Amino acid sequence: MTHREMTITEFMISQQRRFPGASGEFTALLNHMRLACKRISFLVGRGALAGAPGETGVATAPDAPSTTLHRIANDIFLRTTEFGGDLAGMVSEELEDPYPIPGDYPRGRYLLCFDPLDGSTNVDVNAPVGSIFSVLRAPRGTEPPAVTDFLQPGTQQVGAGYAIYGPTTMLVLSVGRGVHGFTLDRGFGEFVLTHPDMRIPEETCEFAINASNERFWEPPVKRYVAECLAGRSGVRGKDFNTRWVASLVAETHRILIRGGLCLVPKDNRDPARPGRLRLLYEANPIAMLIEQAGGAASTGRGRVLEVAPGELHQRVPVVLGCRSEVERIERYHLEHDRGLDTVYRSPLFKERSLFIDD
Numbered sequence: 156m157t158h159r160e161m162t163i164t165e166f167m168i169s170q171q172r173r174f175p176g177a178s179g180e181f182t183a184l185l186n187h188m189r190l191a192c193k194r195i196s197f198l199v200g201r202g203a204l205a206g207a208p209g210e211t212g213v214a215t216a217p218d219a220p221s222t223t224l225h226r227i228a229n230d231i232f233l234r235t236t237e238f239g240g241d242l243a244g245m246v247s248e249e250l251e252d253p254y255p256i257p258g259d260y261p262r263g264r265y266l267l268c269f270d271p272l273d274g275s276t277n278v279d280v281n282a283p284v285g286s287i288f289s290v291l292r293a294p295r296g297t298e299p300p301a302v303t304d305f306l307q308p309g310t311q312q313v314g315a316g317y318a319i320y321g322p323t324t325m326l327v328l329s330v331g332r333g334v335h336g337f338t339l340d341r342g343f344g345e346f347v348l349t350h351p352d353m354r355i356p357e358e359t360c361e362f363a364i365n366a367s368n369e370r371f372w373e374p375p376v377k378r379y380v381a382e383c384l385a386g387r388s389g390v391r392g393k394d395f396n397t398r399w400v401a402s403l404v405a406e407t408h409r410i411l412i413r414g415g416l417c418l419v420p421k422d423n424r425d426p427a428r429p430g431r432l433r434l435l436y437e438a439n440p441i442a443m444l445i446e447q448a449g450g451a452a453s454t455g456r457g458r459v460l461e462v463a464p465g466e467l468h469q470r471v472p473v474v475l476g477c478r479s480e481v482e483r484i485e486r487y488h489l490e491h492d493r494g495l496d497t498v499y500r501s502p503l504f505k506e507r508s509l510f511i512d513d
C-alpha cells in the first residue's frame with residue numbers, strides 16, 4: 156500500500172503496532188479527534204448556510220442565532236471526545252476551567268488541550284481557519300484531573316496536531332516520530348496520507364508578522380524585520396516576502412509546506428500580557444510540530460517547549476519556522492539583553508514608520 160492509499164486510521168494502527176505493549180487507547184483518542192475535525196470541517200464549509208457567525212459576531216441573517224462558530228466548534232470537540240474512555244479531562248480556549256469527563260462515561264489516561272477554531276475572525280471573510288490540539292498524559296491516571304495536572308511543559312506532549320479548513324481540509328499531526336499530513340477525501344469521507352514526513356526547508360526568504368503592531372515590538376524584532384525589508388541592498392543580501400493570514404494554523408501550514416518564519420513576538424502594549432499565543436493549546440502543539448519537521452520554535456529567549464506553564468491560559472511570545480532564522484532572532488534578543496546591539500542605528504527606531512518612507 157502506497158502512502159497515497161493509506162487512510163489515517165490505517166496509519167495510526169501501523170504506528171501502534173510498532174509498540175507491542177500499546178493498549179490502543181491513544182490511537183482511539185486520535186480517531187475521535189479525526190471525527191471532530193471532520194464535523195467542524197463540514198460546519199465551516201457551509202459558511203453562511205450554517206447560520207452561525209465567526210468570532211466577529213456578525214450575524215449572517217436577521218434571524219441567525221448569536222452563538223459563534225467558535226463556540227459550536229468547542230462543543231463538537233467536547234461531545235466527540237468525552238465518551239470514548241480515553242480522556243481524564245480537557246482544557247479549551249473557550250473554557251475558563253478544566254472540563255471534567257461526565258460521571259456516566261469512563262475516564263482514560265490522557266489529557267486534551269485544544270483551540271477549537273483558530274483564526275475564527277477569518278470565518279466571515281471566507282479565509283483559512285483551523286483547529287489545534289495537544290495530548291498529555293494524565294499524571295494521576297484516571298483520577299479527575301486538577302488544574303496543576305495540565306501545567307506540563309511542551310516537552311511532555313505525547314501528540315499534537317492541527318486541522319486546516321481551506322480549499323481542502325487537512326489534518327497534520329505528530330506522535331513524536333515526524334510530522335504527517337492527511338487530506339480529507341470528500342468522496343468517501345476519510346483522511347488519506349498525502350504528505351508523509353513533512354520537513355521545513357533550511358533556508359527561506361519569507362516571513363509573517365502583524366505589521367500593525369510595529370510600535371509595540373522590542374528592538375530585536377524591529378531590527379530583524381528592518382533587515383528583511385532592506386532586501387538585497389541590506390545586510391541580508393536578499394529580498395524577502397511578507398505574509399500575514401491572522402491564523403496560526405494557516406501560518407504554520409505554509410511553513411511546513413514551503414518554509415518560512417512566523418513571528419508573534421513579545422510587545423509592550425500590556426505589561427501583564429507580553430505574549431499573544433496561549434501556551435498549552437496553541438504554542439506548545441505547534442512548536443512540537445515545527446520541531447518534529449526540522450524547524451525551531453522560540454519565545455525569542457528560549458525554547459517554547461521548555462517553558463514551565465504557570466496557569467491554564469498563559470500566553471507567550473512565539474517565533475517559529477526555519478531554524479536558522481529563529482536562531483538569528485534569538486541571537487538578536489541576546490545581544491539586546493546584553494547591551495551589545497547599541498551600534499545599531501536606524502530611523503526605524505525614531506520617527507519614521509517601518510513601512511512608510513517619509
